[in-house]
Every structure is written in C-alpha cells, then in structure tokens.
Amino acid sequence: MEQIIQLFLFFLKNIGTKRQGAHRTSRVKRASGTEINDFKEHQSVRKQLFLFKDKKEKTIHIKEEKTWNRGFNMWNKIMIGVLLAASISFLSPSTSEAKEPLTYFPIVKKGEVLEWNQVNKLIPKGATFKVIDLETGFYFQVQRRAGNKHADVQPLTHDDTAVLKHLYNGKWSWNRRAILIPIKGRMLAGSMHGMPHGAGALENGFPGHFCIHFLGSSTHRSRNIDPSHQYMILKAGGQLAKFASGASAKQAVSMFLVGMKQQDIKIAKPVLSSILLQDRSITSLFKGITSMQYEIRTPSSRYPPIVRTEIRAKIKKYDDDGLHSDTYTFLLERKSMTDGWKIIKIRF
Known part of the structure; x- marks a missing residue:
C-alpha cells in the first residue's frame, strides 16, 4: 500500500x-x-x-x-x-x-492460580464469562449452568461453539487445555476439556455441557482431583517449574505421563533432563496419542532414595495403529534433598 x-x-x-x-x-x-x-x-x-x-x-x-x-x-x-x-x-x-481477529484476545503471560472455593464465589451459577485459550489466544463466551465440585458450563451462542470446536481441530475431545478467565478485574488460571456430555439448555449447537476446573476442584462422580486438569491449571498460572522444584519423584513421573497423555511436552519439560529433551525417541512420545491410561507403581528401593530412584508405570495408549500396552521404567536423580527430581533415563 x-x-x-x-x-x-x-x-x-x-x-x-x-x-x-x-x-x-x-x-x-x-x-x-x-x-x-x-x-x-x-x-x-x-x-x-x-x-x-x-x-x-x-x-x-x-x-x-x-x-x-x-x-x-x-x-x-x-x-x-x-x-x-x-x-x-x-x-x-x-x-x-x-488489528486482530474477532475471536482473538491479547494473552497475558500467566493467570492467577486460585482455589476452587474462592472461584466458586467469583463465578456463581448463571454467570456469563469469557474463556481464553492459553496457547492460541482464541476466546469464546460461556455460561455457568451447574456444578458444585467444578464449573459445568455451556457455550453462549453458535459462534462460541464454533470457536471451541476449532480449538480441538473440529473434533470434540476429552483432552485438557490450559485457559485464562478474566473476571472482576482478575485473570484466573483454569483448565477445560472439549467433550459435550450431560444436559444442555442453551440454543448454541452444543449437545450438552463441558467442564472447567480450578485448583483443588474435583470430578463430580468420583470426587477425585484430576491430575491432568491440575497440571494444566499450573501451566496457565506459569507455575509448572515451581511445582516441579518441590515435587516428589512420583509426582515428577506423573508430570511426564500427563504431558504425554495430553500431548503437551511443556508439562513434562520441567522434570526432564537436558539430554532427554534433545532425544527424539522421547520427544516423539508427545505426538500421535489419541487416548492413554497409566498406573504408577511405588518407587524401587534399588537406589538410595535421597538422590536417585527408579519408578515403573504401566501404560495403555491408543494411536493410529491401535492399542499399545507397555511398561515404562523411569530413572530419576537429584543433586541434593533441596533440588528437584529430574528424569535422566526412560526404558520402554
């Protein structure tokens, strides 16, 4: 021009x-x-x-x-x-x-990690608010309809439903995504999935509702805290590295497996050694998985537990080739009791 x-x-x-x-x-x-x-x-x-x-x-x-x-x-x-x-x-x-697309929001670096009992008061049932995807900046409007242990929400309009589906590449998914929620002058860190379930009451083209979690929230059926949601909340709040620095060896392995399950290496990065971060056989594990379940075994007593330990996990994962069942063995190490655990070797 x-x-x-x-x-x-x-x-x-x-x-x-x-x-x-x-x-x-x-x-x-x-x-x-x-x-x-x-x-x-x-x-x-x-x-x-x-x-x-x-x-x-x-x-x-x-x-x-x-x-x-x-x-x-x-x-x-x-x-x-x-x-x-x-x-x-x-x-x-x-x-x-x-200046920017209709659905784009200028992303701040991190949100505020707030306990669910506080968020529950800030966003009461019936409240309408904006959900911002941390990775892309795309946003859409939702309304909280129900939920006591976490927020059950629905997209407000057909356009909001279209944005949500776009974030999941046109397919509804249980995968978690780190989100930010601006409310009453604050930016809250949260986590959502993208799978319609249960009932829905709005004319929005969304067949049901989906869930948004915050720190300490749990599922309604099992009343368990979902690790995938919790790590996504820490990601949205910029606190993954801080958490990893004080995590147990078992929690460090959990961070790796959740990152693998959610296909998000950023969750596993704080607990991986610099050598493994350069290993393509390891980084490739964070691509191509459509579904995954895992079970972490108790740490092995083979090494002194203060500076080195070994943990096994049974994994079932689905990809384009179908179901795969494997046992992963993680070797972790730290320099002192005040340092965080790092995964230095993985056998599978």
Whole structure:
C-alpha cells in the first residue's frame, strides 16, 4: 500500500509540472505574439519574458498568470490527495478492524492460580464469562449452568461453539487445555476439556455441557482431583517449574505421563533432563496419542532414595495403529534433598 501511495504522489508531481509548463507556454505565446516552439526548462521561459522590456504590462500579466496557475495546480493536488485518502480508507479496513481477529484476545503471560472455593464465589451459577485459550489466544463466551465440585458450563451462542470446536481441530475431545478467565478485574488460571456430555439448555449447537476446573476442584462422580486438569491449571498460572522444584519423584513421573497423555511436552519439560529433551525417541512420545491410561507403581528401593530412584508405570495408549500396552521404567536423580527430581533415563 505504501508503494502505491508513493507512486501516486510521483504521478501527481509530474502531472502538475507538465500542466504548469503548458500554461506558461500558452501565456508566453499570447503575450509576446512570438512562437516559442521548443523549451524544456522553465528557466528558458523566464529568459524569453525579460526580452520584452518595453511591454511591462504584458510581462506583469504573465507573472500574475504564472502565480495563479501555481495556486490552481496546488489546489488540484490537495483535492486529489484528499480523494486518494478517502479511497484508501474506503477500500482498506480501518486499523481498529484489522488489528486482530474477532475471536482473538491479547494473552497475558500467566493467570492467577486460585482455589476452587474462592472461584466458586467469583463465578456463581448463571454467570456469563469469557474463556481464553492459553496457547492460541482464541476466546469464546460461556455460561455457568451447574456444578458444585467444578464449573459445568455451556457455550453462549453458535459462534462460541464454533470457536471451541476449532480449538480441538473440529473434533470434540476429552483432552485438557490450559485457559485464562478474566473476571472482576482478575485473570484466573483454569483448565477445560472439549467433550459435550450431560444436559444442555442453551440454543448454541452444543449437545450438552463441558467442564472447567480450578485448583483443588474435583470430578463430580468420583470426587477425585484430576491430575491432568491440575497440571494444566499450573501451566496457565506459569507455575509448572515451581511445582516441579518441590515435587516428589512420583509426582515428577506423573508430570511426564500427563504431558504425554495430553500431548503437551511443556508439562513434562520441567522434570526432564537436558539430554532427554534433545532425544527424539522421547520427544516423539508427545505426538500421535489419541487416548492413554497409566498406573504408577511405588518407587524401587534399588537406589538410595535421597538422590536417585527408579519408578515403573504401566501404560495403555491408543494411536493410529491401535492399542499399545507397555511398561515404562523411569530413572530419576537429584543433586541434593533441596533440588528437584529430574528424569535422566526412560526404558520402554
């Protein structure tokens, strides 16, 4: 667009110059009665004018005409410039319209990790609020309809349902996603899944409701705290590294397995050694899994538990090739009792 404007201004400049030259030529011819066939420089016109010293009136008349022509051409340029600006503003979207997509929200680095019993009061049943996806910045509106141990919500409109489905690549999914919720001047860290279930009452094209969890919230049936949701909440709050620094060896393995289950290596990153983070056979585990279950066994007593330990986990995972059952053995190490555990080796 900038190049087009520069080209247009260059065109105006040249047209204005040529038109001024044409006016001057005609005035000279009429004033002097002499044919001036060829001149390219305006200076040559001025030389011709001063040859007629005995015709001062005509000379003055010519100077006045030249001044008037300059003003006329300047007004032409101004008017054409105004029309150009109007055309550009009409054809191009305004800055406010083109700044960001309709469903995009400027993402803050982290949210506030708040206990469920506090969030329950901030977002009562019937409240309408915005849900922002941490990874993409896409947002949509929901209404809390029910839920005591966590929030059962529904998308507000068909458009909100479309945004939610887009976040899950067009397929409803139980996978957890880290979210941010702006409410009453605060930005809360939360976690959601994208699977419709149960009843729904809004005309929104969403067949049921979905769940949003906060720190310490639990499921309604089992009343258990869901590790996947809790780690996503810590991710939304920027607290994964802090949690990992004080986590037990079993919790460190849990972070790895949840990251693997949710296909999100960012959850496992704080507990992986730098060598494993560069190992493609390990990083590839965070891609292609559609569903997964795991069971962590008690730590082995093979090593001194203070600085090194070994933990096994039974894993069932589904991918494009079907079901796979494996046993993973994790070797963890830390330099001292005040340091966090790091997974330094994985056998599977």
